[in-house]
Amino acid sequence: MRGAAMSLSAAASGFVVFLLSVSVVPGQDVWGVTYTSTEICALKGSTVDISCTYGYPSRINDHDTEVEKEIWFTKMNGNEFVDLRTDSEYSGRVEYSCHYKNCTLRITDLRESDSAEYKFRFITNLSTGKYTGSPGVTLSVTDLQVQVSRLLVYESYNWVDLKCHSSCRLPDHLHYVWYKNGQKIWRRTSSFSVYVYPTDSYSCAVEGYEKFPSPPVYAPRVPSVSVSPSGEIVEGSSVNLTCSSDANPTSSYTWYKENGNPDLQPLSKEPQLVFRSIQSSDSGEYYCTAENKLGKKTSNYISINVKYGPKPPSVSVSPSGEIVEGSSVNLTCSSDANPAANYTWYKKNQTLFQGTEGIHHFTSISSEDRGIYHCKSENQYGQIMSSPLSVDVQYAPRVPSVSVSPSGEIVEGSSVTLTCSSDANPAANYTWYKEDEDSPKASGQNFTITYVRPEHSGNYYCEAQNRRGCHNSTLHLTVVAGAGGKLAAAGTITVVLLAIISLSVFLWIRKKRASKEPSDPEERADNREQLRIGQPEEQEDLQYASVHFSTKQADPLYSNIRAGRPLRHMEQQEVIEYAAVSFNRASTAPRTRGQETREDPAALYSTVNRT
Structure with missing residues (x-):
C-alpha cells in the first residue's frame, strides 16, 4: 500500500535538498515504479538525487524477464523518450546509479531551468515488457532571495528590513548567514533591520551551505541612457530613449526633460521614452532616474537635436x-x-x-x-x-506735365481745358494759378474755361503738392479773336490809318508851301491871299504806296492798304511813297500777380507756348 506523505530534509555534502513527500510501495513482483519523493525543492547551484524502485514479474510465459534499458527523461521527441544523458541541456551534469530494481538520478549544479517533472522508464527483453512510472517527480529549483521592505527614507541612506526568502517552504529550524559587501556579519535569523547606504550590498545563505548564497541586493548604480536610432534625428521619425541601471531589486525608471523648472513633471515611468513622431519642440536635454527600495540614482543628460526643414518665414x-x-x-x-x-x-x-x-x-x-x-x-x-x-x-511730386485741350489755335468764345498730372506718392493735390494774380484759379487736375476771351491770355501754372513736397509747371495761353472781332479791329485800324495819312499829307503840303513863299512879308501876304481867292493852277498827285501793320503773328486781313486814286494834280507832280508803317503791339512779358491786366486792342492772333 501507499504510505502517507511527510516532510523532511535530507542533507549531504554539496546537497541542499528538501523532500516534500515520500511514497512507499511494498512488493516487487508486479509491474510498477515507485518514487522516493514526488516533490523536491532544491536551491540553485546545489546537487539533487531523484530515486525510485521498480518491479516486474520475474517469469512470463515460461520466459525469464530481464531488464535491458533504464532511462530518466523529462520530454519526448516525437514517439521517442529523450534520455537525460543525451540531452544537451544536462550535458556533464547528469549520472545514473541503478542496481537491483533501484535507480537514482543525480543532477549537479542545479539551474532554475532544471525545474521540471522527471520520470523513470525501464525496458525488458519481452516485447510487451516496457513500463514508465507516471506521474513522476516534480523538481523545483529555487534561489534564495533577500526581500527588502523600506521603512524610512533619508537623504543619504534608507532604513530597511531585510529577509532571506525562498519560493520553497524552508524548515523553521534553519539558521542563516548574512553578508555585507561580501563580508560575513553575525546574523542567524532569517530577517533583520539595517541602515543601507547607496554603496552597500547584502546577501544571505543557509548555515552549512554558504557556498550557495543568495544574489546580493543593492541600490541602483548610475543609470546609462541611449538613443535609438543613433545618428541624425529628423523631424517626424520614431525615436526611443532607453534608461538602464544595475540594481537588485530591479529599478523603476522615470524620464524627465530639463527645462529649468524646479517642479519637473515626469514624461514617462518606463525604461523607454518613446517618440512615435518626434517634433522640433522635442529638442532638448533629457535624463532619467533609477530607484529601488535601497536607493535612487540619476543619469547623465542626453541631448536630442531634431533636424527639420524651415518653418514659414x-x-x-x-x-x-x-x-x-x-x-x-x-x-x-x-x-x-x-x-x-x-x-x-x-x-x-x-x-x-x-x-x-x-x-x-x-x-x-x-x-x-x-x-x-x-x-x-x-x-x-x-x-x-x-x-x-x-x-x-x-515721395514728393515730380515736375508736373501740363497740356491744353483742344490743342492748336484757341479762338475767342470757345471752351478750353488745362490739364496737369504728376507722379507722386501719396497722390498729389493740384492748384491752378495765373501769373500776376494772387488767388488760385482752380483746384484739381483739370481747369476749364467755358468761354474764352482775350483777357484770358497769359501764363498759367499748375502746382502739384503732397505732404512730401511740391513742384509746378507753367503753360502759356494765347486767345485769337473771332471773325466779328477781326472786322471791328480792321475797321478801327482803317480809321486810325486814314487819320495818320491825312495828318501826314497836311504836314507835307504845309512844308511845301512854306518853301515857295517870298522872303518879304508882302510877298507872303500876297501868296496867302492868292491861295484864299482861287485854286492853284496845277494839283499835286500824291500816292501812298504801302502801309503795313505788323503784329507778332502775320494777319492776312488788311496786310496792305493802297490809295485808289490821286488826290489832286499839281503843276509840278511829285510822287512820295511811305514804304512801311509798322504798329507793334505791347510786349507779352509775364506779369506778376496783382498788376492790372490791360488789353491790347491790336491783338489778332495768339499762340500757346508749353513749358
Whole structure:
C-alpha cells in the first residue's frame, strides 16, 4: 500500500535538498515504479538525487524477464523518450546509479531551468515488457532571495528590513548567514533591520551551505541612457530613449526633460521614452532616474537635436511706419530651421539677395523700389516661401506735365481745358494759378474755361503738392479773336490809318508851301491871299504806296492798304511813297500777380507756348 506523505530534509555534502513527500510501495513482483519523493525543492547551484524502485514479474510465459534499458527523461521527441544523458541541456551534469530494481538520478549544479517533472522508464527483453512510472517527480529549483521592505527614507541612506526568502517552504529550524559587501556579519535569523547606504550590498545563505548564497541586493548604480536610432534625428521619425541601471531589486525608471523648472513633471515611468513622431519642440536635454527600495540614482543628460526643414518665414520692414524716398530701409526674413536656413529675397521673379542673414538693405530707397517682395527660406530638409511683403515708398511730386485741350489755335468764345498730372506718392493735390494774380484759379487736375476771351491770355501754372513736397509747371495761353472781332479791329485800324495819312499829307503840303513863299512879308501876304481867292493852277498827285501793320503773328486781313486814286494834280507832280508803317503791339512779358491786366486792342492772333 501507499504510505502517507511527510516532510523532511535530507542533507549531504554539496546537497541542499528538501523532500516534500515520500511514497512507499511494498512488493516487487508486479509491474510498477515507485518514487522516493514526488516533490523536491532544491536551491540553485546545489546537487539533487531523484530515486525510485521498480518491479516486474520475474517469469512470463515460461520466459525469464530481464531488464535491458533504464532511462530518466523529462520530454519526448516525437514517439521517442529523450534520455537525460543525451540531452544537451544536462550535458556533464547528469549520472545514473541503478542496481537491483533501484535507480537514482543525480543532477549537479542545479539551474532554475532544471525545474521540471522527471520520470523513470525501464525496458525488458519481452516485447510487451516496457513500463514508465507516471506521474513522476516534480523538481523545483529555487534561489534564495533577500526581500527588502523600506521603512524610512533619508537623504543619504534608507532604513530597511531585510529577509532571506525562498519560493520553497524552508524548515523553521534553519539558521542563516548574512553578508555585507561580501563580508560575513553575525546574523542567524532569517530577517533583520539595517541602515543601507547607496554603496552597500547584502546577501544571505543557509548555515552549512554558504557556498550557495543568495544574489546580493543593492541600490541602483548610475543609470546609462541611449538613443535609438543613433545618428541624425529628423523631424517626424520614431525615436526611443532607453534608461538602464544595475540594481537588485530591479529599478523603476522615470524620464524627465530639463527645462529649468524646479517642479519637473515626469514624461514617462518606463525604461523607454518613446517618440512615435518626434517634433522640433522635442529638442532638448533629457535624463532619467533609477530607484529601488535601497536607493535612487540619476543619469547623465542626453541631448536630442531634431533636424527639420524651415518653418514659414516671418518678414518685416524697418523702420516701421511710412517709408520716405532716400531713407535707409531693411527687409528682414527669419525662419525657424535646423540646421539654420539660407534666405533669398525676390521682387516679382527677380532675385535680389541670397545669404544666411536674411536682411536686404536699401541704403537710399527710391520710388522704383516700391512693390511686392517675397523671401524663400531653405535648408537640406526643405524650403518654403514667405507671405508677400508690400513696400510703399512715399515721395514728393515730380515736375508736373501740363497740356491744353483742344490743342492748336484757341479762338475767342470757345471752351478750353488745362490739364496737369504728376507722379507722386501719396497722390498729389493740384492748384491752378495765373501769373500776376494772387488767388488760385482752380483746384484739381483739370481747369476749364467755358468761354474764352482775350483777357484770358497769359501764363498759367499748375502746382502739384503732397505732404512730401511740391513742384509746378507753367503753360502759356494765347486767345485769337473771332471773325466779328477781326472786322471791328480792321475797321478801327482803317480809321486810325486814314487819320495818320491825312495828318501826314497836311504836314507835307504845309512844308511845301512854306518853301515857295517870298522872303518879304508882302510877298507872303500876297501868296496867302492868292491861295484864299482861287485854286492853284496845277494839283499835286500824291500816292501812298504801302502801309503795313505788323503784329507778332502775320494777319492776312488788311496786310496792305493802297490809295485808289490821286488826290489832286499839281503843276509840278511829285510822287512820295511811305514804304512801311509798322504798329507793334505791347510786349507779352509775364506779369506778376496783382498788376492790372490791360488789353491790347491790336491783338489778332495768339499762340500757346508749353513749358
